[in-house]
Amino acid sequence: MTCRSICAIEGVSASGIKEGKNGLALISASGYTAGVFTQNLVKAAPIELMQERIKKGKFEAVIANSGCANAYTGKRGYNDAVRMSEIAGESLGIDPYHVGVASTGVIGKYLDISLIERQCCDVAKNIGRSESSETLAAQAIMTTDTFPKHALVETDTFSVGGIAKGSGMIAPNMATMLAFLYTDAKINQKQLKQALSQATRRSFNCVVVDGDTSTNDIALCTATGEAGHVNNTEFCTVLETCCRSLAQQIAADGEGATKLIEVTVLSAMNEEAAATVARAVIGSSLVKTAVYGEDPNWGRIVAAAGRSGIEFDPNAISLWIGDGTNRYPLVMSGEIIADLAMAKTAMKGKKVIFEIDLASGKEKATAWGCDLTERYVEINGRYTT
Amino acid sequence: MTCRSICAIEGVSASGIKEGKNGLALISASGYTAGVFTQNLVKAAPIELMQERIKKGKFEAVIANSGCANAYTGKRGYNDAVRMSEIAGESLGIDPYHVGVASTGVIGKYLDISLIERQCCDVAKNIGRSESSETLAAQAIMTTDTFPKHALVETDTFSVGGIAKGSGMIAPNMATMLAFLYTDAKINQKQLKQALSQATRRSFNCVVVDGDTSTNDIALCTATGEAGHVNNTEFCTVLETCCRSLAQQIAADGEGATKLIEVTVLSAMNEEAAATVARAVIGSSLVKTAVYGEDPNWGRIVAAAGRSGIEFDPNAISLWIGDGTNRYPLVMSGEIIADLAMAKTAMKGKKVIFEIDLASGKEKATAWGCDLTERYVEINGRYTT
Known part of the structure; x- marks a missing residue:
């Protein structure tokens, strides 16, 4: 079997365990590490810890648990996060200060440290560099995810691989997600940080x-350097491709989702404006339910774009719906030309694509999401109990 | 029978008709009128028309249809909105320029003007000042609403009455709603506008x-003046009480709702900060599904408050849950003291109340919403078809 994500990267070994709701992943890899973190004011204990430790920039390993977010747990939670790094450090024989820590799960609950000790001890014994090891790690961090998320982008000279978890509480400014990315590219920390x-x-x-924006979002990228120096622009592109693959997997596996929705906003004033409109549309419960019901209620898309806060001329926009193969116009330069029967056929598949041309500039952006279903309600109506 | 809303106001007569999805309400009342309108960039044709006409300030009547929003309908839509005012003007023998026009329903569809002509003609014949007339008007503007919304607040000297529709596409910065308010208070237009x-x-x-913020939101308030001059502060309080009653009815009747959620934010820096936090919590799909499932997952409330953009110290906040009769603390000054069994009992009824003390000032605000249910998904998955 060939590795499909992090274990394809020279210098990375991993494993994981999942027991009911409680999982633990351990990834060993040495190198400069960059991180991005949740923008929620309420930050989980491991986030607070990581925001300090990332400054030093060199990590040897990452320990991540699922089932308990260790968020809103105060001083005790912070100490528990430190303890997690010590547990990983002891298991792997490394300085705990160089261990990345992440948690995901229920907020307002303390970690079961003895469980983590036992799980980490078990996992450390099995750490390896196979496809099954990376899959065990990816499965260990799942909460309501229905499949593990893997990505690998390879070039002639270097590769970027990653695993991630997503599923609920996923919103603009970082999904509720953990993402652990690795590359064998030799790249300095400043460039790594900018690229990430x-x-x-x-x-x-x-x-x-x-x-909703989670208290626990984190994406870490470690560069082991085994492949030597690389072109920075190329590295940015490859890392972005890897992250986009994970992002799409997260969207497609949104809680209760049956369809992936992709919204591309074209001809915007700038990239941020394009992204803002795309996120407003993808975040609309009315758009999401319409996609679920395969109802080409495109007025909801226009309405969502209109409340995004971005200025454009509603009478100049164009709008298409597609499924990746076919593409049908709904509005052309403000003129309604929707053939609802054709539009409906474009909604039958697993992927529904909307393209909106704002006719106000040259920049574009894409956002991903999923439909809103009865199953989302079911999953989230009984999460703690 | 006693009037319960607009027909209790001296000088107001009304009626309505509802045929399948298509309804039409006609309200006759002469006086200074103030209006507030959707902040969506994409504004329906009647909103554009009203934003011009409200400047003159005097209305004689209001015509409102349900079933078609007359939004994203361009020049033709604008002319149709003008035509609606003419139809009402002809039916009531008044200047069409003094007729308020509102629409609600599907976006991107043209009005059926001949249907509106016929319905208006029928309704005008039955216009009256009884409880059944005001109910017919309130029913005529319903879309996915399950009950008509009425409110009446009476003082010794004057009254304020209103009808409204809400249900879906309801968001901060005006619900998807039409609200028509009337008072017999004699009040100048500037004060009326400020009060509204x-x-x-x-x-x-x-x-x-x-x-989601609708393209069609409108609230109009007409002062017939029959009761003479009133104290302005008292008028503001009474109008606000009437609007809050309608707002709560709209929240309780949110699409698919089984429970009304009320969030009060206390000890905020200012009223706007309090309202922003309250709206972030009430708008969280995760909070809404937890309430539906009677799951006291209070961490989601803290997380939603944390992403609201308002600064506060998460370790100083307090949080209560209640049902209007009993009230249980979940967090006190950052300390978790949740008795989840007790909290769960507070979620059994038709109303769930959260109170959040931000410990950062003296101001407060309340927001209302509803739970997110499978039924919401069902309603919105097949709206146009």
């Missing part, structure tokens, strides 16, 4: 499942 | 059903 920020902005920050 | 703006800010703008 840009890639995050164009991928994870453009995924909306339900408009 | 403040009342709207504290009522309709604090209702969130699904985070």
Whole structure:
């Protein structure tokens, strides 16, 4: 079997365990590390810890648990996060200060440290560099995810691989997600940080499942350097491609989702304006339910764009619907030309694509989301109990 | 039978008709009129027309249809809105320029003017001042509403009465709603406008059903003056009380709702900050589904407050849950003291109340919303078809 994500990167080994709701992943890889974190004012304990530790920039490993977010747990939670890094450090024989820590799960609950100790001990024994090891790690961080998320982008000279979890509480400005990315490219920390920020902005920050921003979002990227120096522009592109693949997987696996929705906004004044409109449309419950019902109620798209806060001339816009193969115009330069029967056929598949031309500039952006279904309600109506 | 809303106001007569999805309400009342309108960039034709006409300030009647929003319909839509005012003017023998026009329903569809002509003619014949007339008007403007919304607040000297429709596409900065308010108070147009703006800010703008802002929102208030001059402060309070009653009815009747959610934010830096936090919590799909499932997942409330953009110290806040009769603390000054079994009992009824003390000032605000249910998905998955 060939590795499909992080274990394809030279210098990275991993494993994981999942017992009911409680999972633990351990990834060993040494190198400069950059991170991006949730913008929620209420930050989980591991986020607070990581925001300090990332400054030093060098990580040897990452430990991540699922089932308990260790968020809104005060001083004790912070100490628990530190303890997690010590547990990983002891298991792997490394300095705990160089261990990345992440958590996902229920907010307002303390970690079960003895469980983490036991799980980490078990996982450390099995850490390896196979396809099954990386899959165990990806599965260990899942909460309501229905499949593990993997991505690998390879060039002649270097590669970027990643695993991620998403599912609920996914909103503009980082999905509720953990993402652990690795590359064998040799790249300095400043460039790594810039590349990760840009890639995050164009991928994870453009995924909306339900408009909530988590307390625990984190994306880390470690560069092991094994492949030597690389072209920085090429590295940015490859990292972004890898992040976009994970972002799309997160969107497609949104809680209760049956369809992936992709919204591309064209001819915007600038990229941020395009992204803002795309996120407003993808975040609209009315658009999401219409996609679920395969109802080409395109007026809701125009209405969502109109409330995004971005200025444009509603009478100049164009709008298309497509499924990746076919593409039908709904509005052309403000003129309604919707053939609702054709539009409806474009909504039958697993992917529904909307393109909106704002006729106000040259920039574009894409956002991803999913439909809103009865199953989302069911999943989230009984989460803690 | 006693009138319960607009027909209790001296000088107001009304009626309405509802045929399938297509309804038409006609209200006759002469006086200074103030209006507040949707902040969506994409404004329906009647909104554009009203924003011009409201400047003159005197209305003689209002005509409102349901079933077609006359939004995103361009020049033809604008002419249709003008035509609606002419139809009402002809039926009532008044200058069409003094007729208020409102629409609600599907976006991107042209009005059926001949249907409106016929319905208006029928309705005009039955216009009256009884409880059944005002109910017919309130029913005529319903879309997915399950009950007509009425409110009446009476003082010794004057009264304010209103009808409204809400249900879906209900978000901060005006619900998807039409609200027609009447008072017999004699009040000048400037004061009326200020009073309506403040009342709207504290009522309709604090209702969130699904985070979408409609293209058609409108609230109009006409003062017939029959009761003579009144105290302005008292008028503001009474108008606000009437609007809050309608706002709560709209929230309780949100699409698919089974429970009314009320969020009061206390000890905020200012009223706007309090309202912003309250709306973020009430708009959270995760909070809404938790309430539906009677799951006291209070971490989601803290997380939603944290992403509202308002600064506060998460470790100083307090949080209560209640049902209007009992009230249980979940967090006190940052300390988790949640008794989840007790909290769960507070979620059994038709109304769930959260109170959040931000410990950062002296101001407060309340927002209303509803739970998110499978039924919401069902209603909105097949709206146009």
